[in-house]
Amino acid sequence: MSGCSGPQSALQPAGVDAEQIARLFWWMGGFLILIWVLVIGCAVFVTYIRPRPHDSRAARWLILGGGVILPPVVLGVLLVFGLSLLPSLSAPAEDGLQISVSGERWWWRVQYPTPSGDTVELANEVRLPVGERVGFRLTSPDVIHSFWIPSLGGKVDMIPGRTTRLYLEPTKVGVFRGACAEFCGTSHALMNFRVVVMEPDAFDTWLERQASPAQPPQGELARRGQEAFIANGCGACHTIRGTSADGVLGPDLTHVGSRLSLGAGTLPTDTEAFERWIRHPDAIKPGVNMPAFGMLPAAQLSAIAAYLSELK
Numbered sequence: 045m046s047g048c049s050g051p052q053s054a055l056q057p058a059g060v061d062a063e064q065i066a067r068l069f070w071w072m073g074g075f076l077i078l079i080w081v082l083v084i085g086c087a088v089f090v091t092y093i094r095p096r097p098h099d100s101r102a103a104r105w106l107i108l109g110g111g112v113i114l115p116p117v118v119l120g121v122l123l124v125f126g127l128s129l130l131p132s133l134s135a136p137a138e139d140g141l142q143i144s145v146s147g148e149r150w151w152w153r154v155q156y157p158t159p160s161g162d163t164v165e166l167a168n169e170v171r172l173p174v175g176e177r178v179g180f181r182l183t184s185p186d187v188i189h190s191f192w193i194p195s196l197g198g199k200v201d202m203i204p205g206r207t208t209r210l211y212l213e214p215t216k217v218g219v220f221r222g223a224c225a226e227f228c229g230t231s232h233a234l235m236n237f238r239v240v241v242m243e244p245d246a247f248d249t250w251l252e253r254q255a256s257p258a259q260p261p262q263g264e265l266a267r268r269g270q271e272a273f274i275a276n277g278c279g280a281c282h283t284i285r286g287t288s289a290d291g292v293l294g295p296d297l298t299h300v301g302s303r304l305s306l307g308a309g310t311l312p313t314d315t316e317a318f319e320r321w322i323r324h325p326d327a328i329k330p331g332v333n334m335p336a337f338g339m340l341p342a343a344q345l346s347a348i349a350a351y352l353s354e355l356k
């Protein structure tokens with residue numbers, strides 16, 4: 045019953061498409077209950093209420109009615125109803141915002157077009173303006189993942205070598221949870237993301253901020269953190285725009301401190317969590333590509349953590 049509400053529930057829709065899916069679910073549920081009552085009612089009737097010796101004429105009618113006529117009628121009605129939802133569920137939004145998301149083991153690479161025509165890369169967080177129909181281009185460089193935000197709509201597989209499309213139209217401001225819905229390896233269950241639906245103005249401000257380069261480190265600790273980040277080669281895998289770190293294997297960290305979660309939904313983004321993650325990411329997310337840096341001196345670890353959590 046925990047799936048009936050909360051930030052990741054298809055039964056508490058917060059988007060146009062999720063509302064239709066929920067409606068279909070309730071109609072199918074209603075039909076199922078109706079059929080169950082009918083079948084069990086017949087069984088009770090012939091077993092307890094009017095048990096009779098075998099009557100071949102009644103049996104013929106039951107088989108004809110209940111076995112041949114009823115199923116196609118019920119399934120036909122549900123099929124027509126389900127198909128009638130399809131055109132609006134796949135209604136494109138070619139002129140709206142187009143976001144590219146790549147599912148990678150085990151995190152999400154998210155790319156937004158900026159007003160200036162560039163692309164800005166983020167990770168593990170999707171922000172959307174409320175009331176706008178948004179398009180997603182979904183890809184994967186490794187194995188099949190599946191992109192799913194139950195509160196907003198249906199799920200779509202991310203298939204290596206192909207680009208699949210999904211369109212969503214959030215109707216409520218709030219924070220929701222998305223997840224990978226296709227088993228993709230050891231840490232499949234730890235491949236989540238936050239979805240923040242915002243007022244359009246707040247969204248524009250946020251995107252503008254994300255497109256800007258990282259702020260220079262504030263204070264001595266963060267400055268030493270940035271130095272240690274570069275000196276230990278973190279920039280070979282991670283980009284921090286505005287510094288010499290420009291690796292593309294791992295998540296872009298330019299504004300990592302502004303995100304709601306670290307490690308694709310596994311940790312908060314406070315200094316302690318950053319330190320834990322850098323020290324031994326494999327203990328938090330088994331199989332993760334990032335190597336452990338527990339061998340670094342404790343002072344360097346906490347400086348890097350302070351620097352990263354400051355990148356808002």
Ligand code: CUA
Nearest residue numbers: 189224226228
């Ligand atoms: Cu990615 Cu499961």
